[in-house]
Amino acid sequence: MVDLRSQYLRIKGEIDDAIQSVLTSTAFIQGKEVGEFAKALGSYVDTPYVITCANGTDALQIAMMALDYKPGDEIILPVHTYVATAEVIALLGMKPVFVDVDEKTFNIDITRIEKKITKRTVAIVPVHLYGQCADMEQILGLASEYNLHVIEDAAQALGAKYSFTNKKTRHAGTMGIIGTTSFFPSKNLGCYGDGGALFASDENLAEKIRMIANHGQKVKYHHDIIGVNSRLDTLQAAILKVKLNYVDEYTRKRNDVAAYYDDKL
Numbered sequence: 001m002v003d004l005r006s007q008y009l010r011i012k013g014e015i016d017d018a019i020q021s022v023l024t025s026t027a028f029i030q031g032k033e034v035g036e037f038a039k040a041l042g043s044y045v046d047t048p049y050v051i052t053c054a055n056g057t058d059a060l061q062i063a064m065m066a067l068d069y070k071p072g073d074e075i076i077l078p079v080h081t082y083v084a085t086a087e088v089i090a091l092l093g094m095k096p097v098f099v100d101v102d103e104k105t106f107n108i109d110i111t112r113i114e115k116k117i118t119k120r121t122v123a124i125v126p127v128h129l130y131g132q133c134a135d136m137e138q139i140l141g142l143a144s145e146y147n148l149h150v151i152e153d154a155a156q157a158l159g160a161k162y163s164f165t166n167k168k169t170r171h172a173g174t175m176g177i178i179g180t181t182s183f184f185p186s187k188n189l190g191c192y193g194d195g196g197a198l199f200a201s202d203e204n205l206a207e208k209i210r211m212i213a214n215h216g217q218k219v220k221y222h223h224d225i226i227g228v229n230s231r232l233d234t235l236q237a238a239i240l241k242v243k244l245n246y247v248d249e250y251t252r253k254r255n256d257v258a259a260y261y262d263d264k265l
């Protein structure tokens with residue numbers, strides 16, 4: 001569905017230079033491009049707390065580890081998503097509680113969430129699908145009423161914006177306590193392998209997420225908490241840094257194609 005070859009050929013010079021520069025530096029793990037890309041991504045989605053990781057599935061798992069959920073806790077998510085959203089909940093010994101989707105948007109049906117909330121519910125995970133945001137205003141309202149976290153799965157929605165009724169707009173992934181995204185090659189912003197990121201809502205959480213994604217350490221060989229090995233490769237960060245400059249153009253073009261189909265069909 002995404003013509004990755006022609007996408008690459010159009011920016012080949014820039015991409016090849018970026019890759020070559022990493023090869024020359026040999027800083028394959030946590031080279032400078034990782035931090036540079038995280039910063040640029042933060043400016044793009046308008047949040048200072050960006051933590052990159054190895055893929056969008058890990059991003060969800062790390063989010064749930066950072067929020068200290070326990071086996072048996074329940075997490076509400078839409079039935080219609082990629083398996084990763086439910087998979088990580090089960091992997092951490094928790095219970096995925098599925099809610100049907102709205103037939104127009106295919107996003108979680110807000111009218112069906114409340115009856116699935118129990119004493120064990122800890123979070124709602126809206127999955128913003130096909131570049132559209134779930135009904136965040138209502139979801140955030142419900143979550144605050146029941147004291148639940150909102151973790152946004154924005155793997156398919158990087159660049160999408162949500163407008164609140166007070167006219168404030170926020171990027172997908174930056175409205176809940178944590179947002180996650182994926183840089184799988186066919187995603188809105190895709191790398192040349194696996195990659196992912198989290199958006200945290202404050203510095204303390206960002207710090208904890210950063211530690212979990214890197215074996216629970218802040219200082220090398222000082223492993224303060226249980227973590228995982230989930231770092232974004234420097235090569236992928238270098239590629240993403242280049243492609244981030246084109247992501248709006250890719251989205252515009254995809255919208256043009258969609259409009260053409262709408263018109264002709």
Ligand SMILES: Cc1ncc(COP(=O)(O)O)c(C=O)c1O
Pocket residue numbers: 055056057058081082084085127153155156181182183184194195196
């Ligand atoms: C909605 C959704 N969540 C999570 C993921 C997992 O991302 P990744 O493939 O980078 O692990 C994907 C993508 O495949 C996805 O579409």
